[in-house]
Amino acid sequence: MDSSAMDLDDELEDHQQQQQDDIDPFIEFINYASSILSPPLNDVDEDDEPTPDTEEREREGPGWSWIASRVLKTCISYSSGVTAAILLSELSQAWNEQRKTSAPTKRPDCINQLKKKHKRSKLPNTVTIDTIYEKNFLSLNSVLEAVVVDTFVLPGTKINMITLGDFWSSNTIDLYLHRRYYDLASPQNGILRKGREVFLTGCYLRSANEGSGHPRLLPTEYLVILLDEEQDDDAMLLGAQFCTDSFSSISLDGANEGVSYSLYARIESIGPLENLEKFGGIQRKQIKLVDNDNSEMSFLLWGEQVALANLFSVKSMLAIDRPFIGSSSESDVETCGSVCLEYGSATQLYLVPFVRQEEQICLGLTPNRLRGSRLATASCPTQGPKASQMTLPCDSQGSVDFSNYPFQSFIVDLHEKMTGISIYGAVMDISREANTAKSIFTMKIQDPTGAICVKLHFNESWSLGRLSLGHTVYISGLTCAKTKHKGLTSDCNISSFFDSLEARWFENAPGTSFVNLSCLPAILNSSCLHKPSYLADISRQNTGTHNSYPVSHAAVNTDQICRVWLDQIDYCHVNTRLAHVTCGHFVKTTASGSVECEFCCCSCEMKTRRTFHVKITVADDSGKVFAWCTGQNAIELLQISPDEFYELPEEEQVIYPCSLENERYMIAIVNCDQQETIFKECVTAENDMVPWEITRALKL
Known part of the structure; x- marks a missing residue:
C-alpha cells in the first residue's frame, strides 16, 4: 500500500473517531433502543437464500421515527427527567401493544390464504x-x-x-x-x-x-x-346490482313511490362530527360520494349511525343497497342536488377498500449511516446493511410513506414524493410568510448533511411555544415536494423560474409532531440523553460546515450541556420586557402606539406578559462564556419572577444579581449567531449581538 493510501486511511480513521466522540447522545440512545426492540438478524445462515419469513423478520422492528417520537413523548410526560430503564420500559410496552398486529403462530387456514394479499x-x-x-x-x-x-x-x-x-x-x-x-x-x-x-x-x-x-x-x-373486484363473484355482484343506477337517476318522487336504488361511488371525503342544535342537538356526519359520472351526493349518518364512519376510508369504493332517499333541504345539507342518501332500516353496505400501492426503496441512502447498527453484511458483520431494500407503502400519486422507515432520515436523502418524513436538526432561520392571512411560517432546518426549507401550516396561530435560531428540533409528518421559485440566472440578469425541494408540515395532520429539544426540561435530568461538556468545547462547535466525508449519526452540534456557576455579576445585565404569550418573543411598540410581535407579525395588545432579558457570564473549570437568556430559564437563574423583580426599587434591582454569584447550575447553551437570516431584526432585539443563548437551566 502506498503512502498516500495509508494517509487517506489514517485521515478516515481519525475522522471516524471524531464522529464517535461527537455522536449525539439522543441519537445514540435511539439507535440503542432500536437494537433492543428489533430482533437480531445474525441467526440466519449466511449461505441460505432469503425467505419471506426472514424478509418479514427484518422489518419487525419499529421505525426510527416511532422510537424518537415516543422517547420525546415520555420526556414531555416526565419533566423531572427519565432514565434509560424508564424509556426502555415505556418503549417496550408500547411496542408490545403495537406488535399485537404481527402474525400469530396459529390461525384458521382461510385467514392465512387471505393474509398473503392483505396490503x-x-x-x-x-x-x-x-x-x-x-x-x-x-x-x-x-x-x-x-x-x-x-x-x-x-x-x-x-x-x-x-x-x-x-x-x-x-x-x-x-x-x-x-x-x-x-x-x-x-x-x-x-x-x-x-x-x-x-x-x-x-x-x-x-x-x-x-x-x-x-x-x-x-x-x-x-x-x-x-368486496374484491378481482374476484369473479364479487365483480359480477357489483356489475349486476350496483352499476345500473347513478346519482342522476335518483328522484324523491320515485323513492316515495317505493323505488329502491343500488349505488356505487367513491368516498371523496368524510366530514367532521356535527352537533345540530336545530334538530335537537343530534349528531351527524356527511360522507361525500362521487359516482362514475363524476356526480356528487352526500351520504348522511345520524345519531348512533356516525359510528359507521369509522369503517370508511377516503378513496374506497362504497356500494349502497337500498339507501333511504331524503330531501337535502329538509336535512339541511348544502349539495348540488335536491336529494341526499341516508342509512335506512333496509340499507346494506359493501366496501371495496382503497389499497395503497407499495414501492421498493434502498436502505442506507446516506453512505456509512449504518456504522455500528445491528444490520450486517455477510462479508463484514459490522458494516453495511444485510437487506439492501425494503417495501414501503405509496399512494396513487406515487408518494412513498417513510413513517415506518427503520433508520434516521437525513436531509441529503430527501426528494420529492416522500411523506411521513422525520427530521432532527437545528433551526437556521424562521419567519412568517407575508401577503397571506393564513398562519404559515417558513423555517430553514439543517442537519449534518445539508439544509432544507420547511413550510409550517398552522390551523390558527403559532402553537409551538418559543423557538429561535440554533435550537435543536425534531419534526415528524413532513411531506416533500418540488416548488418553483423565481431568481436570477447564473450568467445574466434575466430572471427565471427554478425548482427547489421543499418540505411541508400541517398541524394536527396524522403522524405530525414538533418538539423543541433545546427547551425540553427533561433532557437536563436525563443522563441517558445528554453528555456533559465543558464551555471550552463550544468554541469548536460545528455549526453545519460540510466536510469531505459522509456524516453518520453525528450530532447537530448546537446544544451543549454544561455544569457552570455564575461569574462576574458586575457585568450582569438584567432587564424586564414584554413578550408575546403565544410565541415567547419580545414585542415592540409602533409609532402609532400599538403593540406588535416581531416574530408572529401581528398585533398582540392583550396577549403579553412580562419576562426577563438577561445577559450574564457563566463559567466552569475550562473557561467562561457571556450568554443571554429569557423566559423560564432566566427565572431559574435569578430565582425570582419578572413581576417580583420589576416591583423592586431600582437600587435593589441593581444589587440583586450579586447575591447569586457562584451559584451552580446545569445549563443547555446554543449558538444563535446566524449571519444571514430573515429573522435578523427579531433576533437582534433578543440576543443583542450575544452569540450564545441559555435555553434550559437547572439549579444544582
Whole structure:
C-alpha cells in the first residue's frame, strides 16, 4: 500500500473517531433502543437464500421515527427527567401493544390464504380479537377488521351466529348476527360465508363471566361487507346490482313511490362530527360520494349511525343497497342536488377498500449511516446493511410513506414524493410568510448533511411555544415536494423560474409532531440523553460546515450541556420586557402606539406578559462564556419572577444579581449567531449581538 493510501486511511480513521466522540447522545440512545426492540438478524445462515419469513423478520422492528417520537413523548410526560430503564420500559410496552398486529403462530387456514394479499392500511380504531380476550373489554367505537371463519345456527334456535377471526390474532370470537343480515348468511346463496372479510363497529361484548363459556359479541347493525373486484363473484355482484343506477337517476318522487336504488361511488371525503342544535342537538356526519359520472351526493349518518364512519376510508369504493332517499333541504345539507342518501332500516353496505400501492426503496441512502447498527453484511458483520431494500407503502400519486422507515432520515436523502418524513436538526432561520392571512411560517432546518426549507401550516396561530435560531428540533409528518421559485440566472440578469425541494408540515395532520429539544426540561435530568461538556468545547462547535466525508449519526452540534456557576455579576445585565404569550418573543411598540410581535407579525395588545432579558457570564473549570437568556430559564437563574423583580426599587434591582454569584447550575447553551437570516431584526432585539443563548437551566 502506498503512502498516500495509508494517509487517506489514517485521515478516515481519525475522522471516524471524531464522529464517535461527537455522536449525539439522543441519537445514540435511539439507535440503542432500536437494537433492543428489533430482533437480531445474525441467526440466519449466511449461505441460505432469503425467505419471506426472514424478509418479514427484518422489518419487525419499529421505525426510527416511532422510537424518537415516543422517547420525546415520555420526556414531555416526565419533566423531572427519565432514565434509560424508564424509556426502555415505556418503549417496550408500547411496542408490545403495537406488535399485537404481527402474525400469530396459529390461525384458521382461510385467514392465512387471505393474509398473503392483505396490503391495505388498518383503520384508526381497529382492535384485535386477542386484545379483546386479554382486556375483556370492547368500546363501542372500536373497529373489528374480521374474516368470517364459520357460520352456524345455535342448536334449538333460529339465531344465526358467525365466527370471526382477524389477520393478527390466534383467537376467534363468535358474533350474534343482526337480523337485518340473515338473508346474507343463507347457506344457499348468502355472501356472508367462510373467507368473507367484514368491518364492524358498535359492538357490545358479552363476557365469559356473564353466563356463556367464552366471550361473544352481541348483534350490531353497523357491519360492512368487503368486496374484491378481482374476484369473479364479487365483480359480477357489483356489475349486476350496483352499476345500473347513478346519482342522476335518483328522484324523491320515485323513492316515495317505493323505488329502491343500488349505488356505487367513491368516498371523496368524510366530514367532521356535527352537533345540530336545530334538530335537537343530534349528531351527524356527511360522507361525500362521487359516482362514475363524476356526480356528487352526500351520504348522511345520524345519531348512533356516525359510528359507521369509522369503517370508511377516503378513496374506497362504497356500494349502497337500498339507501333511504331524503330531501337535502329538509336535512339541511348544502349539495348540488335536491336529494341526499341516508342509512335506512333496509340499507346494506359493501366496501371495496382503497389499497395503497407499495414501492421498493434502498436502505442506507446516506453512505456509512449504518456504522455500528445491528444490520450486517455477510462479508463484514459490522458494516453495511444485510437487506439492501425494503417495501414501503405509496399512494396513487406515487408518494412513498417513510413513517415506518427503520433508520434516521437525513436531509441529503430527501426528494420529492416522500411523506411521513422525520427530521432532527437545528433551526437556521424562521419567519412568517407575508401577503397571506393564513398562519404559515417558513423555517430553514439543517442537519449534518445539508439544509432544507420547511413550510409550517398552522390551523390558527403559532402553537409551538418559543423557538429561535440554533435550537435543536425534531419534526415528524413532513411531506416533500418540488416548488418553483423565481431568481436570477447564473450568467445574466434575466430572471427565471427554478425548482427547489421543499418540505411541508400541517398541524394536527396524522403522524405530525414538533418538539423543541433545546427547551425540553427533561433532557437536563436525563443522563441517558445528554453528555456533559465543558464551555471550552463550544468554541469548536460545528455549526453545519460540510466536510469531505459522509456524516453518520453525528450530532447537530448546537446544544451543549454544561455544569457552570455564575461569574462576574458586575457585568450582569438584567432587564424586564414584554413578550408575546403565544410565541415567547419580545414585542415592540409602533409609532402609532400599538403593540406588535416581531416574530408572529401581528398585533398582540392583550396577549403579553412580562419576562426577563438577561445577559450574564457563566463559567466552569475550562473557561467562561457571556450568554443571554429569557423566559423560564432566566427565572431559574435569578430565582425570582419578572413581576417580583420589576416591583423592586431600582437600587435593589441593581444589587440583586450579586447575591447569586457562584451559584451552580446545569445549563443547555446554543449558538444563535446566524449571519444571514430573515429573522435578523427579531433576533437582534433578543440576543443583542450575544452569540450564545441559555435555553434550559437547572439549579444544582
